[in-house]
Amino acid sequence: MSEMNQTWVLRQRPVGDIKEGDLELVETPLEPLKDGEVRAKTVYLSLDPTNRIWMSDVDAYLPPVGIGDAMRGGGLAVVVESKHDGFQQGDVVNTGLGTWTMYPTLQGEGLAKLPILPGVPLTAYMGPLGATGMTAYFGLMDIGKPKAGETVVVSAAAGAVGSMVGQIAKIQGCRAVGIAGSDDKCKWLTETAGFDAAINYKTEDVGAALDKHCPDGIDVNFENVGGQIMDEVIARLNDFSRMPLCGLISTYNATGPVPGPYNFSNLLMRRTLVKGFIVIDYFPRFPEGIQQMAQWLMEGKLKFETDVAKGFENAPASLSRLFEGKNLGKLVVECSPPPA
């Protein structure tokens, strides 16, 4: 195999937004495969808010990516060469917590081959059946514990996680209210995804809109964003409410200290349960989550969108779509044509 590999390497830690020069695209010759290894070609690279966390030298849930190291990330790839009995050319695999590299070399041992489900497109494995789907499922079901008739609010509602949270809430018999950043997203949430209401935080008074759309208060706040919107939601929590703390995307690019919610004391008064979680904590339970989400998907109960950016070389620039709120649904970079 004479082809060169391409890898995005972290050259310096971004200050605020990611800028050119923070990451560098490096070419290296491909090494010959060893026994037990599999070589794949990246089809979709998953872009997630957590990529940005990993670039900062902060005390997060995983160590930061080292300067000079390949950027951490994963996605779907198709096997191009195999020295492991379990895999052959054309198999589609999930590269998990891998790196931003065009031709990842993977250990066959423990590698996940995608199941084939009737009528389920490959992109579903990046969304409802991927890490973001599992984030929504376990965060809502295990921490939020929604009961029929309750009101569930989710921020970044048109994103990969938020869009699933609202739909799972509906399946549980709840009222689902989403907060998103454009009229198009809000329209998608109510007209396609079946949310009861959607609030455009860029044009509406979020507090007033929450009052209107959550007449019985808020029982579950699935938090993805933080900042002022979170404060408005916390102010309207019901007694014994639950708040799965999934993300705080509004703060990841911050260059200085960010105050916590001004309504923090309401968490005490309302006896709210707040629980931070990271989807990898639920890894042992993924089969359960995937089975349930796949069933709902095949029953037509889960709608999802994939926001496809093109070209491995555009990965860093595409990541900014998340922070600018441009994506609808799961953001991926298509790095090579998906198998038919």
Place this chain on the structure above:
Amino acid sequence: MSEMNQTWVLRQRPVGDIKEGDLELVETPLEPLKDGEVRAKTVYLSLDPTNRIWMSDVDAYLPPVGIGDAMRGGGLAVVVESKHDGFQQGDVVNTGLGTWTMYPTLQGEGLAKLPILPGVPLTAYMGPLGATGMTAYFGLMDIGKPKAGETVVVSAAAGAVGSMVGQIAKIQGCRAVGIAGSDDKCKWLTETAGFDAAINYKTEDVGAALDKHCPDGIDVNFENVGGQIMDEVIARLNDFSRMPLCGLISTYNATGPVPGPYNFSNLLMRRTLVKGFIVIDYFPRFPEGIQQMAQWLMEGKLKFETDVAKGFENAPASLSRLFEGKNLGKLVVECSPPPA
């Protein structure tokens, strides 16, 4: 009975600290008792941070005290007259969520008479066996879920709740570290109450002291105070830590918005569980808590102090001791001589 009754009435809502004129001492003639009623004379009035919350027109866990209404509060009282078969003169009762009144008229139905336990002084029913003891017990055991070998940090550690939290943590086999506001309090915590370490937040660098005294990080933060100290603790939480959110006394006198913890995002990264709670939520489980605390008390495993202010007429002024951090242990007002 010709004696007059005295009651503290809320005249205006305090702005910041309680000032003279916010409450007024009102005299009224005692009405004749009706069948089923019991009249008692207040012995100890319980002063707690929550009294201050009730004076503000905020959305708390109970409605605020109305302007012109008797101040809410409770304590221990001795029966002086009874028209209920279950009570006779000299019985000591817990007035629960009553009012700041010298001669409360109580319904005999559902009224709690204190049990007699050998060697247990009356003041124990205001502390370890009272609401503050139950707050410590259920907050730590039910939310904090301390495991042997873990590190438990508690703020306002020399207060009625905090002092019990650390001692229960020790009984559970944990390392107990208290944060308090004077060298005398810290000395009491380590030398009498058996805490492993105590930090004087007024004279020490709290972050550096936590680093020193919590070499393995912090597994449980029993939060009573809020503000900057809470931030220092949150910064040092371990993965899967728990944070019973019991009080935020540093904020109760605030006259403007108070930012939440600047380290809020660490609750996500560390997958911390934060749970607001109010002791009255545990009321149905009080017998369980009292039984366990009484057993530990009789075994000599719980030390407690009572900070006794004198005179019903000094109740409002004495309340400020809590906010100035002057009390060691449970703050009460002795309104009449305790029965022998």
